[in-house]
Amino acid sequence: MEQLTVATTPIEGQKPGTSGLRKKTRVFMQPHYLENFVQAIWTAIGGVQGKTLVLGGDGRYFNDRAAQVILRMAAAGGAARVIVGQGAILSTPAASNLIRQRQTDGGIIMSASHNPGGIDADFGVKFNTPNGGPAPEDVTNRIYEATTKLTAYEILESQDIDLSTLGETRLGDMVVEVVDPVVDYAALMEQLFDFDAIARLIAGGFTLRFDAMHAVTGPYAKAILEDRLGAAPGSVMNATPQPDFGGGHPDPNPIWAKPLVDLVMGPDAPDFAAASDGDGDRNMILGRGVYVTPSDSLAVLAANAHLAPGYADGLKGVARSMPTSRAVDRVAVARGLDCYETPTGWKFFGNLLDAGRATLCGEESAGTGSDHVREKDGLWAVLLWLNILAVTGRSVAETMQTHWAEFGRNYYTRHDYEALDKQLAEGLMNGLRVRLPDLPGQVFAGRRVAQADEFAYDDPVDGSHSAGQGLRVVFEGGARVVFRLSGTGTEGATLRVYLEDFVDDPARLDMAPETALADVVAAADQIAGIRTTTGRDGPDVTT
Numbered sequence: 001m002e003q004l005t006v007a008t009t010p011i012e013g014q015k016p017g018t019s020g021l022r023k024k025t026r027v028f029m030q031p032h033y034l035e036n037f038v039q040a041i042w043t044a045i046g047g048v049q050g051k052t053l054v055l056g057g058d059g060r061y062f063n064d065r066a067a068q069v070i071l072r073m074a075a076a077g078g079a080a081r082v083i084v085g086q087g088a089i090l091s092t093p094a095a096s097n098l099i100r101q102r103q104t105d106g107g108i109i110m111s112a113s114h115n116p117g118g119i120d121a122d123f124g125v126k127f128n129t130p131n132g133g134p135a136p137e138d139v140t141n142r143i144y145e146a147t148t149k150l151t152a153y154e155i156l157e158s159q160d161i162d163l164s165t166l167g168e169t170r171l172g173d174m175v176v177e178v179v180d181p182v183v184d185y186a187a188l189m190e191q192l193f194d195f196d197a198i199a200r201l202i203a204g205g206f207t208l209r210f211d212a213m214h215a216v217t218g219p220y221a222k223a224i225l226e227d228r229l230g231a232a233p234g235s236v237m238n239a240t241p242q243p244d245f246g247g248g249h250p251d252p253n254p255i256w257a258k259p260l261v262d263l264v265m266g267p268d269a270p271d272f273a274a275a276s277d278g279d280g281d282r283n284m285i286l287g288r289g290v291y292v293t294p295s296d297s298l299a300v301l302a303a304n305a306h307l308a309p310g311y312a313d314g315l316k317g318v319a320r321s322m323p324t325s326r327a328v329d330r331v332a333v334a335r336g337l338d339c340y341e342t343p344t345g346w347k348f349f350g351n352l353l354d355a356g357r358a359t360l361c362g363e364e365s366a367g368t369g370s371d372h373v374r375e376k377d378g379l380w381a382v383l384l385w386l387n388i389l390a391v392t393g394r395s396v397a398e399t400m401q402t403h404w405a406e407f408g409r410n411y412y413t414r415h416d417y418e419a420l421d422k423q424l425a426e427g428l429m430n431g432l433r434v435r436l437p438d439l440p441g442q443v444f445a446g447r448r449v450a451q452a453d454e455f456a457y458d459d460p461v462d463g464s465h466s467a468g469q470g471l472r473v474v475f476e477g478g479a480r481v482v483f484r485l486s487g488t489g490t491e492g493a494t495l496r497v498y499l500e501d502f503v504d505d506p507a508r509l510d511m512a513p514e515t516a517l518a519d520v521v522a523a524a525d526q527i528a529g530i531r532t533t534t535g536r537d538g539p540d541v542t543t
């Protein structure tokens with residue numbers, strides 16, 4: 001087999017965002033594009049000579065081709081072994097688990113998460129470090145640096161490697177080990193949760209639906225929920241992963257998983273329903289007649305995790321991203337837990353989890369997880385919910401009511417303005433940034449601003465500083481608005497407006513969120529002039 005050194009030149013824009021490098025699939029398919037980025041990863045981690053890596057992806061279009069390229073480049077770089085999910089498939093949490101369990105030097109995950117898949121949709125590549133988590137900023141900065149200086153990459157010339165058969169093969173001197181993507185992950189879940197209690201709940205007539213959205217969690221959910229826990233066949237919907245996710249948008253929220261939401265709001269609602277995203281790290285939790293916001297889900301899990309065997313000794317602490325509602329903070333105060341506020345991006349939880357400062361983490365963007373891996377984990381959240389319901393015997397609706405009665409309710413919604421002109425969006429943020437110091441004391445839609453600042457984070461473990469992480473305006477009485485530009489989009493800019501209000505008056509715990517938040521929404525628009533600046537009547541997506 002011949003090892004080739006291919007001359008190349010830096011390609012602009014290969015800067016990893018919130019979660020690795022995400023681009024249009026056709027961009028990734030351009031000559032040298034993927035190769036340049038992979039070579040830059042190798043450079044950033046000091047090469048792959050003698051190393052063991054994990055490789056897998058969510059099965060989207062180009063996943064199979066990219067896997068072959070990455071394997072050839074790993075072999076050319078002298079890697080000792082690459083552990084690959086069968087068919088180059090691994091959910092993101094399963095990849096994180098394998099990286100940790102097999103004590104590897106990290107791994108590469110091929111996914112654009114919840115973004116659509118297909119030749120005209122999105123693709124992505126992300127490097128995870130040996131702790132199983134997304135590379136922290138110093139590593140992603142080094143990767144970017146390297147992309148700007150490349151002159152060549154190394155690749156082995158070979159036939160495609162068979163990734164459909166379990167077992168070991170060789171690629172040059174490197175071992176390619178093809179593993180079942182589900183088995184180790186399912187075993188980990190069985191350690192954390194009381195599978196017998198959940199199975200008894202289901203055997204007792206409790207019904208559930210899990211929407212895999214034609215994405216990677218199908219096989220995982222079928223193996224665990226149907227085969228192991230006894231949910232009726234067909235409880236897992238859209239269970240066969242497809243390269244274009246059935247033409248859908250594999251994002252588990254009330255917009256993109258609307259059929260599931262309609263189901264739980266209708267006459268044939270199951271007791272419990274959930275969905276996950278393209279690569280299996282996000283989750284949406286529903287009950288009969290109820291949608292649980294991700295922020296509330298995190299709070300409920302924090303308050304009840306001790307009911308599951310894996311968390312029976314209690315939590316070391318909890319963490320949430322800054323724009324996530326402060327519902328979990330109330331649980332932390334009541335239970336005497338440390339509570340951390342980090343920038344958006346799961347990578348910021350890594351140090352807290354590694355240092356044993358936090359056990360549970362979550363984000364408003366439908367991510368919840370714990371220290372069992374270093375990624376958020378969709379099915380894990382589903383199983384923890386089921387474990388809690390099995391122990392308490394409560395419905396999802398009763399669980400929420402009990403929770404709000406004890407801790408109060410943080411009404412919450414997020415408004416997204418998508419595909420905005422980049423300069424216009426940046427202009428809006430810059431304009432607002434300079435006005436922040438003047439806001440305190442001013443009244444918008446009847447709400448007086450108490451505090452306004454730009455969020456920055458000092459990591460308490462490694463001391464690293466992350467600036468420019470979102471503009472926040474806090475009102476007297478506990479309402480809050482956060483303005484932020486998304487770091488995961490692939491088209492123009494997405495402005496996210498996160499809206500929250502806290503209520504503990506027992507008579508006001510059961511309002512429709514849009515009613516409860518109406519004046520906070522109006523205040524946000526007045527403060528930032530969103531409608532006038534963007535020319536849009538309202539958000540494209542409301543979650």
Ligand code: G6P
Pocket residue numbers: 018019113321344345346347363365367485486487488489496
């Ligand atoms: C990905 C990341 C999350 C992040 C989310 C939204 O799912 O893994 O950590 O919260 O994207 O990020 P964005 O920058 O688009 O708001």
Ligand code: ZN
Pocket residue numbers: 092112113114277278279280281282
């Ligand atoms: Zn995802």
